[in-house]
Amino acid sequence: MLIEKNGVVLVLSGPSGAGKSSLINKIKEDIGEYYFSISTTTRPIREGESDGIHYHFVSEAEFKKDIEDDNFLEYAIVHGNYYGTSLKPVKKALLEGKLVIFDIDVQGNMAVQNRLGDITTSVFITPPSLSELQRRLVSRSTDSQEVIDGRLKMAKREIQRISEYDYLVVNDNLDIAADVLRQIAITARLKIPHDKINTFVQEWEDI
Ligand code: 5GP
Secondary structure, three states, X not given: OOXXXXXXXXXXXXXXXXXXXXXXXXXXXXXXXXXXXXOEEOOOXXXXXXXXXXXXXXXXXXXXXXXXXXXXXXXEEEOOEEEEEEHHHHHHXXXXXXXXEEEOOHHHHHHHHHHHHHHEXXXXXEOOOHHHHHHHHHHHOOOXXXXXXXXXXXXXXXXXXXXXXXXXEEOOOHHHHHXXXXXXXXXXXXXXXXXXXXXXXXXXXXX
């Protein structure tokens, strides 16, 4: 008896500077069909970012309208701005059997676990230490000292919640961390939703 391929979710969380995008870039050819969820946010667009590619940038009024219309799978306030994952493209990608990848914070992970826990694998990605994170943020020099301080503070808070994740990937060496994440992403595909398991058990007994 064949269990049909189904969509699954891979949540990636961790401080900016952890190397999430570099890791995804390294493994994207090896993980089959995937959909990287583009979040909606009210934070101002940064230099080098494009609307519709990095985020959908919207006003607070637009964001609140989306909340009212129940358009989000989850949303949260991070650093004083709204961030949310739109439900529609995620549903579509899941129906197409894709690996749906989210880059969301710890609050978002909790919400996704509550709604899609049976098909979700979660990974916390971090640099090896707070001082290394600081070094990376300073050397990439895209942020002001104030922003860097905010990110470090948030990283210290988020790190306390690693136990809410299935896996921890310490990104000390990019190649090694990519190998680990590749294996996690491939294994994430094997998760089977509860309803499919129930059907399998019923049919297995009937055959
Ligand atoms: P940044 O503004 O640096 O791009 O992202 C700030 C934080 O917001 C990151 O921790 C990122 O993972 C988180 N984030 C981005 N999009 C979403 C989202 O749709 N939902 C939630 N809960 N967090 C998000």
